[in-house]
Amino acid sequence: MDIQYVCPKCHSPLVIQNNLKYLCSKNSNNSKCNAEYEILNGIPRFTEISNYAKNFGYQWNKFDDTQIDNRKTRKLELSKDRLFYQGDWDPVDLRNINILEVGSGAGRFSEVILSNTSANLYSIDYSNAVEANSKNNLSGNQDRFFLSQASVYEMPFPNNSFDKVFCFGVLQHTPSFDESIKALISKAKIDGEIVVDFYRIKGWWTKIHAKYLLRPFTKNIPEKRLLNFIENNIDWLISVSDILNKIGLHFLTRFLPIVDIKTTFPKDLSTKERREWAILDTFDMFSPEHDHPQSFSSVESMFKKHNCEITFSGIVNIPDGFKSNVVRAIKK
Numbered sequence: 001m002d003i004q005y006v007c008p009k010c011h012s013p014l015v016i017q018n019n020l021k022y023l024c025s026k027n028s029n030n031s032k033c034n035a036e037y038e039i040l041n042g043i044p045r046f047t048e049i050s051n052y053a054k055n056f057g058y059q060w061n062k063f064d065d066t067q068i069d070n071r072k073t074r075k076l077e078l079s080k081d082r083l084f085y086q087g088d089w090d091p092v093d094l095r096n097i098n099i100l101e102v103g104s105g106a107g108r109f110s111e112v113i114l115s116n117t118s119a120n121l122y123s124i125d126y127s128n129a130v131e132a133n134s135k136n137n138l139s140g141n142q143d144r145f146f147l148s149q150a151s152v153y154e155m156p157f158p159n160n161s162f163d164k165v166f167c168f169g170v171l172q173h174t175p176s177f178d179e180s181i182k183a184l185i186s187k188a189k190i191d192g193e194i195v196v197d198f199y200r201i202k203g204w205w206t207k208i209h210a211k212y213l214l215r216p217f218t219k220n221i222p223e224k225r226l227l228n229f230i231e232n233n234i235d236w237l238i239s240v241s242d243i244l245n246k247i248g249l250h251f252l253t254r255f256l257p258i259v260d261i262k263t264t265f266p267k268d269l270s271t272k273e274r275r276e277w278a279i280l281d282t283f284d285m286f287s288p289e290h291d292h293p294q295s296f297s298s299v300e301s302m303f304k305k306h307n308c309e310i311t312f313s314g315i316v317n318i319p320d321g322f323k324s325n326v327v328r329a330i331k332k
């Protein structure tokens with residue numbers, strides 16, 4: 001491991017004890033940190049196990065391989081295309097460098113980095129989705145894949161460490177977008193690159209949408225109940241959504257409490273997979289504690305405020321029709 005874990009609270013080096021926990025080494029005359037971090041199921045935990053992101057832990061452990069490109073039963077290229085198009089990277093650009101991934105979920109992008117590059121990958125997630133990522137990606141990669149449970153606000157790495165930092169599908173789900181951007185930048189080296197994607201606020205109408213109208217209620221429903229409810233209703237919702245798309249009324253699907261199937265799914269999913277993706281992504285819409293979309297200009301301002309140069313800000317078109325809102329920046 002090239003980058004050693006440090007205490008997320010006081011930034012002192014950590015010492016591993018019997019492969020069971022990390023202990024903070026800070027023990028000066030004036031102060032002692034005393035922090036201990038458990039290693040559970042082989043994964044260091046730098047945060048409380050349960051927190052505001054527990055819905056994601058539930059979701060990614062239920063649907064642990066749904067969105068992974070390389071499954072035994074089929075191959076997709078969506079996560080691979082998203083990673084390389086959004087970063088504007090070629091796998092050779094990522095050879096032997098240190099990459100930080102924040103909010104890795106079940107590890108769809110971890111898998112792409114590990115299968116297509118020789119980079120060292122340090123991935124964190126705030127929820128116990130790290131269990132799903134570990135199941136999908138740890139085996140065979142222990143020498144260059146370092147996975148831990150941690151928050152973007154208290155990361156177990158020294159500042160100015162990483163060549164590249166990416167954070168996909170996460171920032172809108174954190175309590176402070178600006179503080180999260182600041183934290184990502186703090187871990188990049190000078191001249192290191194940070195790439196993020198996010199839900200976009202397009203105008204006053206963005207929040208006139210079934211998701212934003214219903215979330216204040218649905219986010220408080222216990223995960224199991226919400227998932228059951230979605231599973232019991234998904235078939236008619238898919239049918240109505242398909243009819244609206246077929247007759248050219250896609251814009252009306254925003255009033256249906258189901259994910260936008262037309263613009264977010266790969267085209268070649270089987271009917272069974274399409275149903276599974278619809279359940280997962282609809283749960284992902286309605287369960288998070290936080291959902292704070294942003295404009296390009298506000299995200300650009302956040303990067304500039306924290307001393308970065310913007311190299312790209314705009315929509316990235318991914319093959320298969322998927323579109324992402326992306327900002328790339330270099331730390332100065």
Ligand SMILES: C[S@@+](CC[C@H](N)C(=O)[O-])C[C@H]1O[C@@H](n2cnc3c(N)ncnc32)[C@H](O)[C@@H]1O
Pocket residue numbers: 053056057060067102103104105106107108109124125126127129150151152153168169170173174284
């Ligand atoms: C919609 S999921 C996206 C996961 C993955 N990047 C993907 O695209 O499949 C958002 C993830 O962000 C994580 N997350 C939310 N708040 C976080 C925080 N403060 N620090 C780190 N991860 C966080 C959640 O636990 C969840 O796994």
